[in-house]
Amino acid sequence: MIHRRTTARLRRRAIVPLLGLLLPLAFAPPGARAAESPASWRVTAAPFSLTFLDHGRAVTGEAGGTPEGPGGRLSYQVGGSATSQEGATYHRLTDLVARRPVRGGTAYTVATDEPGRTATVTVTRTSQGVRVRWSFAPSSDVTAVFEALTARGDEHYLGGSSAAYVDLRGHIRGWSPGKEGNEAGDYCQNQEQAASTFYLSSGGYGLRAATDHVGRFAFPGATQQSDGPTCAKTPKPPTGAADPYPCPVAATAQPDRVQICVKDAELTYDVYTGSPAAVTGAYYRTVGLPGMPPASQFALMKWRDVNADQAQVLDDVAQMKKLDIPLGTIWIDNPWERQPAGNTHRINGSACTNTGEFDPTFFPDPQKMIDTIHAQGVRFGLWVTSHVVSAPSSSQGGGTCAGLNDIWAKNGWLVPGTNYIDFTNPAARERYVEQLTRIFRMGVDMAKEDRAEEYRLETTQFAGGSGAGLYLRYPDLYQSAVTEAMRRAHGNDFETLVRAGVPGTAQHTHGMWGSDVFETFAGLRTSVRYGTSESLTGHFAWGSDTGGIDPQSPADATNSPTPSLFTRWAQFSAVSPVFEVGGAGLNATPWKYDADTVRRFRDAVVLHYELFPYLYGLARNAARTGVPILRAVGFQYPGDQAAWAQDQEFMVGPDLLAAPVTADRADADGAAGRPTPVEVYLPAGRWVDLYSGEVVDGGRTITRQTSLDEFPLYLRAGATIGFNSRVLGGWRTDELSKPGLTGWLYAPGAGGTARFRVPATTGRAQVVVPLRQPPRSVTVDGRTLPRAADTTALRAAGDGWTFAPGPFGGVVLTLTSQGRPADVTIR
Template sequence: MAPLHNPLVAEYGFPSTIPPLPQRDELDPVVRATVHSQRPDGVDLSATTQNGSAVTIRLTSVAPGVVRVELDPASMDRIDRPHVRLAHPPADTPTVSLEPAAPGHARLVTEFISVDVDLDPFRIAFNDVDGRTLLAQDPRPTDVTGRLAAPTFGVSRADGKVVATHDTFVCEPDEHFYGFGEKFTNFDKRGQWLEMWNYDAHGVNSERAYKNVPFFLSSRNYGVFVDSVTPIRFDMAATNFATFSVVVPDTALDYYVIAGANPMEVIRRYSDLVGKPILPPKWAFGLWVSSGFTADSAEATVARARELREHEVPSSVLHLDCYWQKFGRWSDLDWDSDAYPDPERTLAEIKSLGFRVCLWINPYIGIESPRFRLAAERGWFLRKPDGGVYVLQLWGGSHPEVAILDLTQPDAVAWFQSRLRELLRMGADVFKTDFGEGIPFDAIANDRSTGEQLHNVYTLIYNDLVAGVTAEETGRAALLAGRTAEETTHAELLPRAAAKKTTHAGMVWGRSTYAGGQRHAAQWAGDPNSTYQDLASTLRGGLSLSACGHAFWSHDIGGFHGQPTPDLYIRWAQFGLLSPLSRLHGMSTRLPWDYGEPALSIFRDMVRLRYRLLPYLYSCAMDAAETGEPIMRAVALAYPNDPALANIDLEYLLGPDLLVAPIYNAEGRRPVVFPPGGWVDVWSRQLIKGPSTRHIEVPLEQVPLFARADALIPTTDTISELSETPWDFVTFDAYLLSGGNTILCDLDGRTELQARVDGSTLDVSLRGAKQRVGLRVLPLTDTRIAQVRLNGELLAQRNTLTLDVATATSWSIQPDGMLTATLGQ
């Protein structure tokens, strides 16, 4: 079965292309089964395929609403190979009951999902708590000749050995599918054919992706996670419009069906299996400014930092890309002594201006590097089948060929981490972990893994190693009380760090990832062209990755390749600064003053807006680390019962209360589809009622941005330097029509605020960590407030009022009708 390749994408550009499957014999589907044994958490079935082979099927309730399906052929029928499993089901699994059913049938029942099994002919169906069928196998999808039209539940063989497993399901006429990683195609993946094989995608305009995740959500409130690191193929009603299929080029099939009351609950349950996002530090939510893919020096770096302060552009991280190292030696992890003769002094000067420092790295070593011969002699590189070092051109000819560090080789890992440790002790705070997708399928690793087995998981190992040493050197390992950093692996840090809802356990800024990679905050979207078309594709990729529970995503503001026009630069900045994380980066300058006026002033104002919203964004981030829910989310995930929103992928919710609709053309016009409820234009304060569609036109200095009616959005004054401390003073912007409530999460705990208009009285309740906050109630209605009560007590009214921590609890009406109040417990 040869893989489907995009004929418009040159294969020579992808040396680590997907491996072809061998020519297979006929499909061999499971046709009948008997109940072999019952377990407290499930049932084992003895099954037979069409050709008479024996297989074992295990159905297991692994967590609330989650059922695991395993198909395991008899050992003599398959090629023996190791399996890497990424799901980690809890040890305490829910019990199930095997209820009596009609002859030839079995029924497993749990609290949140039930499974109906037809034993002969064989078929599995999954139902929700109300008995509605969520997902059902299609055991005989045939064409008019009676031949199978899809790879049904069973196996494929080549030369008598199992080489692939597969399953096919009924696709309902109104069903939509989301996820699969950072796919830049339309957000609704129905009708698409998707490969789970990480690529250096060379852009954002093909199906190839830097970040593949074999998980998807259905609009019918279920998800499926296929637990395999092999190049899985999904056919989502692309070749057979009545079914969708999965083919796993492995000798066993292992997938999880996840039910939920809504898409967010499905994402939460999925993240319980593979891991939750790790919370980045507060400074990571400020603006990152890159040197870009251009020559650099100590003088230029320090000048860039000073100019950012002189132009009063709030910014928190200065990133140095490739050229902090010598060209041709970009993975030596040595400073270019000509460009940076005293790197410690340079880093100290940058830090004195209030910046954190990010350094670019990758796991490839050029053949012209002095370290290449040493590493080759010591066996630190991936090898070809003949035993030689695997050397590839992964730079499109712009850099010498490279070899790939074998991160299963302990000495190679020790060397790699020692070099990173030295840089961290010198003053670096975080690494941009570029690449990691270039593992050839026929490579051989030290642990005897093949490139096919290692390819997708290499990025997880790579980022684990970088995050681990970063955690140790930045003191994050102190999260584990009573244990030293040397006694703690990064994998052990993750769950406890997430449980404590505290700062990161070793942040990275990565390009490639796979299932479970949300533990590596953060990822960015690779290399888009500087066009409006690629801005839109980048947004679609971010929404698809977010649907897989990856909360901390970003992209190159302005695009990576090419020179954006000033209007595109501003429009992309508006999108980027209203993304979970924000970074300026490209092959040419992305510094705002290089785009003249009014670009500099508009950009500065947008950055200030982002910094004002940081309490809101950070609260969403803390919630994401606890629940697994993304910060950036498609409207279809937030409003799954509205079919009109199923395909909307050029706007998104940022957290629960902000609707963002980036401009994707030079005219400044676009339609905006408003979900049900009320939405307030942040600029004009106009109330728009949904569901509805409006055609919006905005000037260059504005982006269509809307607050949910009755939202209470926490804000703060613009801050130039972010620290790991609670916000000093938070002011809630209240878009009140009747009443709302919110919970603010911060490093000092949770603060709950409720506000309700009752006639001419504003009733406010404040409880939790914050002892004093501000409130701004926007004048959205004709109601005139005559009194304000806080926790039942009337507050004094003043003629004027300053919103700060020193102002006594009181309230005031401003000349424009806005009510302001300082609230203290």
């Protein structure tokens, strides 16, 4: 079969980490090795409180005062239920009563303000930080627990994904998979929502709540009133289930503390200390490192909101090939499965999902289609879902799915009150995995995993237990089933894109996409925030629908996204780890744009491919450490207050700063052929503008006039990154890497001389050094390189250099392998 041989070839092409009760004191458990973690703690006995230290320096601790309930430290709720606080009372821990040593730390017995109830607070040192676990005796009727840590006025915070902000100060972040907190209006689209029980602070620490129960963080200054409302449509409680109340936070703003609330009878949390990278690494070494995707995950992906038939899928590949635009994967979105009998009205949502069969009318020979795509060196993917459509509405084609997919409901394999498959039911899970495995073995290399966060499942009952402890796990249960099917079919050589995330999902998925946003510059701004804030959830291989998905009302797929918006979004995708394009507008057929827009789109895709070695290296580091590829500027520069104010620029790894053009005026500017002024904050140091070669002093905000052919992209002076420049040719359109041809990009500082080291390579290395004028000479290890007249002559020569003007131009030099690093001097 062609698909098996071709799939194997595609895999081979892939690029193969209290000594006294009355006095506070620092405590490190006997025998603990300092190298394990710099974190320790200090105890105050009356009232009982904890302070957390990094190398003996206090970085945070339990907040002051003795309030009961939300906003108070070591506080708890008695009574009420998951759906109501009626009859609930609040209480708190008071003074230390006793202590006893435990392995790695101490268990403290603490009184409460309730007669007959005590708490045990066990604090231990782990290899990564400090763990705090507190529980009650008795624990009956405890329905929520509250903690509060100190916060300075200049502290900033990063955590789970958000469409509305990057810095979490002043905001609330819920741990549930669905929307919560300032997500109204346009933000209520079906956007991905990666819940996170982890946050980090610019103050030198991070915290992870070790729980599968629903909870919230309320950061300094946040209130429910100022940070709401929540989205009305998604997530919603199942039919017949009660609507749960949000985990309570203080009714008034608390500027001096981070509030933690969990709806459970106990609380365990880990405190990590150090830089953002150190804290992030410690967190992921605790919970499990993200999975490493195959190299093909970084190639261009293409899709449509609805494909008319299999001939159109093949034509889409042909159109991209005709335009010489690199293409790595094409997938078919919903609907591809069987339609209700007699239904010829195919739109998104009209299929009987989880039938496990292609619709025979529109995809009469799916195996031939897949084989034909593979024969062109392109991977093939399918949209999959956790929900079962039993009867599409009339607006989605109408008809019944009886006899096609009703096995799920007939066997009781759905979560009660929903159309979601219950993956805690072993029989349902195995049916789902077997069905997908059979489909994937046809040569399906990629799965776009939609849904999983549209229901608030906290008050329902799964086959495996109460939704109180399973709701937070649902996306992981679903996505791990898809991954098992993929691994049965292809081992670990597969691609995924998911839209919902919770702690753990990043360990067995390979990518995430920004999901449904409008085809507007507001949608682009939302996506930039998502891509940046998503970074700490482990889904480092992230991308967005280039151009958005839905034309804003009134919908008009003939002129949306506009050429300017499509170009600016493509530039954002160029520096995102995942570059995918498609939707319900013209972005599904980029060849229908004018020639200049097509050229600019191709340029963006080529830039993404040129950046592949840098992105792939960052991905390998992320898989080893959890440190993300896309980073808030404040993550890289935590002591820089101005860096935390940036939500429309970000770092790509430690050295590359990108500021996509996202202002509304960019549409009119582009249409009129005039540049758009973009304000860019550059942290202290020197930065090289990769489009102009200008060296710019940082520590300030500059205004860059930016034409449609470029966007603000800066490399830190003195940095060398992998960069497979196409300026010398020799690359096939779809190649991410080429054996024997390694590329580097070096950013010189200001001055007349540039000195840097080229790492040891195999084969021929090509190095680009952005300069505005040709130098006098180029030497390598003291040996003068000859200058070639142009890039054509240099391509034919051995070692040498030339000067190539234009974007990403400057000195281009080639070196043959010497088996060791080479020192280059440019004067």
